[in-house]
Amino acid sequence: MTIEQLKKSGSIIFESISGSRAYGLDTATSDTDIRGVFILPKEHYYSLNYISQINNETNDITYYELNKFLELLSKNNPNIMELLNMPDQCILYKHPIFDTIKKEHFLSKLCKNTFANYAFTQIKKARGLNKKIVNPVAKERKSVEDFCYVRDGKQSVLFNNFVSKNTLDLNSFGLAKLPHMKDCYNLFYNKSLNYKGIARANANEVCLSPVPKSELPIAVLYFNVNGYSTYCKKYKEYWDWVDKRNEERYKSNISHSKNYDAKNMMHTFRLLHMAQEIGLDNKINVRRSNRDYLLSIKNAEFEYDELVENAESIKENLDLIYEKSSLMEKPNFNLVNSLAFQIRDSFYNNKAE
Structure with a gap:
């Protein structure tokens, strides 16, 4: 099912602008993200065609089926919990049945870990970018060889240097194999x-030749297999990242010469501050x-190190905040399960009328 088909089906029960525009952090170049919830048509739900999520290619627009939405809410997933608390000006559509899903x-208290852990994945992303910027791969x-x-x-010298020093022909x-001596x-x-040379083009291992007795x-040659394998992995990761990265965002990151993904770091602190507020104010x-x-x-x-230190300090303080919090430990599974049935049953019955 495509987004267009979903909209025509009348199955959407909630739709909202999300992301930076919902947070009030949008700038002139910000995209508009859309998140929503739908109830799969009855003929799909009771068949083998269950669909839990529908999104566009860039994931800027994503709709969650009721079951998946409630499941993620039960786990206090940050992105999903936000949908129950969207500012009125961001809500594009809300079916009356959606109001039966109460934030309380x-x-x-699961929010302490879900929001904080999600926040620290942003630090890992920032660290990963830091490594890629500082250590580019040719x-x-x-x-x-x-x-x-x-x-x-x-001494041991690089094979290529040995060849150049002695003006030798690579193909000769x-x-x-040297028995009992690995690699x-x-x-x-x-x-x-x-002879075949020591390696063929684009090969990932050395090439053996039949040698007369x-x-x-x-000389004795050693092939650093582990070093080569590590390099190949790093090469692939780096150039896959180059192919997929957002060039405008990348240029922005390197222009400030701090060598980290500033947008990821911003979201780190947004999430940590939200975790604090949830524990203190229950909202x-x-x-x-x-x-x-x-x-x-x-x-x-x-500076990057200053931000990481501040983030870790906030995270440590969350333990004390949530220890004193009046929040329940975790959502009641039976209540959520009953809610899922009631909403779906009511929606299907109203559709049939």
């Missing part, structure tokens, strides 16, 4: 024999009163 049925991919070393006298090398090989050189090795404030402070983080007006 779900708000619990576009030209290294080869197996770049991780091979040759014993030259009392042959390799044979070590006898290295042979002979222009008149049909009369041949003597010119979720989607619209942020500290807009200027959060935008100053987004504008990278703080």
